[in-house]
Amino acid sequence: MKIHFVVNSLVAGGAERVLILLANYFNDQGLDVTIITFNDPDVFYPNEGVKRIRLHGGSVKNHMIRSTNNLAKFYFKKKNRPDVLIPFITHTNLIGIIIGKLYGIKVISSEHNNHLKKIDAIGNFTRNYAYRFTDALTVLTKFDETFYKSRKVNVHVMPNPCTFNIFTEKSRKREKTIITVGDLNRYHHKGFDNLIPIITPVLKNHPDWKLRIVGGGDDGLAHLSKLVDEYSITDQVIFEGYSNNVAGLMRASEIYIMTSRFEGLPMVLLEAMSQGTTCISFDCKTGPSEIITHNVNGILVEDQNFHAMTNALEILITDPKGRQRLAVNGINSLDKFKIDVVYKKYLDIFESIL
Numbered sequence: 001m002k003i004h005f006v007v008n009s010l011v012a013g014g015a016e017r018v019l020i021l022l023a024n025y026f027n028d029q030g031l032d033v034t035i036i037t038f039n040d041p042d043v044f045y046p047n048e049g050v051k052r053i054r055l056h057g058g059s060v061k062n063h064m065i066r067s068t069n070n071l072a073k074f075y076f077k078k079k080n081r082p083d084v085l086i087p088f089i090t091h092t093n094l095i096g097i098i099i100g101k102l103y104g105i106k107v108i109s110s111e112h113n114n115h116l117k118k119i120d121a122i123g124n125f126t127r128n129y130a131y132r133f134t135d136a137l138t139v140l141t142k143f144d145e146t147f148y149k150s151r152k153v154n155v156h157v158m159p160n161p162c163t164f165n166i167f168t169e170k171s172r173k174r175e176k177t178i179i180t181v182g183d184l185n186r187y188h189h190k191g192f193d194n195l196i197p198i199i200t201p202v203l204k205n206h207p208d209w210k211l212r213i214v215g216g217g218d219d220g221l222a223h224l225s226k227l228v229d230e231y232s233i234t235d236q237v238i239f240e241g242y243s244n245n246v247a248g249l250m251r252a253s254e255i256y257i258m259t260s261r262f263e264g265l266p267m268v269l270l271e272a273m274s275q276g277t278t279c280i281s282f283d284c285k286t287g288p289s290e291i292i293t294h295n296v297n298g299i300l301v302e303d304q305n306f307h308a309m310t311n312a313l314e315i316l317i318t319d320p321k322g323r324q325r326l327a328v329n330g331i332n333s334l335d336k337f338k339i340d341v342v343y344k345k346y347l348d349i350f351e352s353i354l
Contacts, residue, residue: 001350002032004082006071008063008092010035012043014267015112018160019088020044022346025161025339034082036074038067038092064122068095075103084350086110090119094126097134106353108346109134110158113264114286115147131155135353140265143286156349159290161339162270164247166331169276172324176209178313179253179277181246181268184213184220184239191259191282192220196227196237198259198306202313203236209317214249216242250275254323255316259309263287270337273297273330278323280312291337297329 005023010016019035027033027049034051046052055070075081085107087096093109100107113119115127131137131153138158139145148155178199182190192213199211211233213224221239228237243249250256256272258281265287272279273291279298281288282305292298299316301309316323335341 001084002034002082003084003086004034004036005086005088006036006092006096007088008067009037009039010042010044014160014264015088015110016044017163017267018112019110020046021161021163021339022342023050025343026346029343036071038063038070064091064095067092068098071095071099072102075099075105081105083354084108088112090123090126093134093137094122094130097126097130100135101133106135108136108138108349108353110138111144112140114141114262115144116285117262117264136349138349141286141290156345158342158345159337160265160267160270161342162274162334162337163267164271164274166334167247167251167275168331169251172276172320172327174254175252176206177212177253178209178255178257179212179214179249179272180257180259181214181250181272184215184217184224186217187220187224189261191261192224193227194304194306195257195259196224196231196233198309199257199313200231200233201310202317203233205314206317207236210236210238212238212240212249212253214240214243214246246271247275250277253277255280255313257313258282258288260284261304265290269298270334273327274334276327276331278316278327279330280309280316282309291333293333296326297333298326 003026005019007019023033023035024047034053035046036053038055055074058066058070060066081103085096085100085105087093088110089112096107137148137153137155139155142157145155145157187193228234250272256277256279262284269279269291282303283289283300284303292300294300299312301312
């Protein structure tokens, strides 16, 4: 079976990371897999068995028109067409749907944002009207499934696969560190600006604990550094910068904290759980509640309730046995996010549309 994944570029984003993981795994299972992009850069790279096609040329300034035109030209030759086209992210999904209808190619659109996230007119059109013309749509949560079902879309919940190998520790010897990971320039989305006032009283009550913020972004770093200075916790906050060793940093940390204002299905929570890091998160729309069962495999806090988050974090810090219980249960709850389980879900969709 010939599968083509299509995405704007292979930037360092969560959806792009999922695409690479799926492409590699599909190829390992014997499928003929190609990744097509419309723009630079390439931050992620697939395995050697996965083919790469870069349709980056063209003089048309409008991205949507140029990309659609490039893909139409490429598929004009029948030998270039796949059995299934899997575009990733809203705008590219629309391109995939148009090309699929033009050439009779089966299309599985992949939506990686919740439907409440604000988007431009093209994105709104895609979500509200165009998805009914895709052969199938995958979404990250049941919350989104309900929305698209109401619009007569053939929708399937497809969780992000966990990207890290599950870590097994013989004894818990970790640093007194609370870790969070994300693009610092997206500090509003990730809630890093709120994290500083939330965590300040906790760090001041526990001077032997530190907050480690992992991620790049010069503008965000400047903004957050200023906040850290204003709240007088400079000595207890570590700006790690971009890291290729996120798994190792998570394994060394006791607690992972998520203060996002919104999410899709946050892979970083899955990754933290897989490394045995105790997770605490705002119950934002959407995602954390699909991963965390409160007080079973992590802690869910009322969305954007700063006082409640500070109190819950204080309790976690003072309860090492409770942290370990949640961490162990977190690892044990990851079965439905394993790559082989996600792959079988895709096989079921292939069978239903082909």
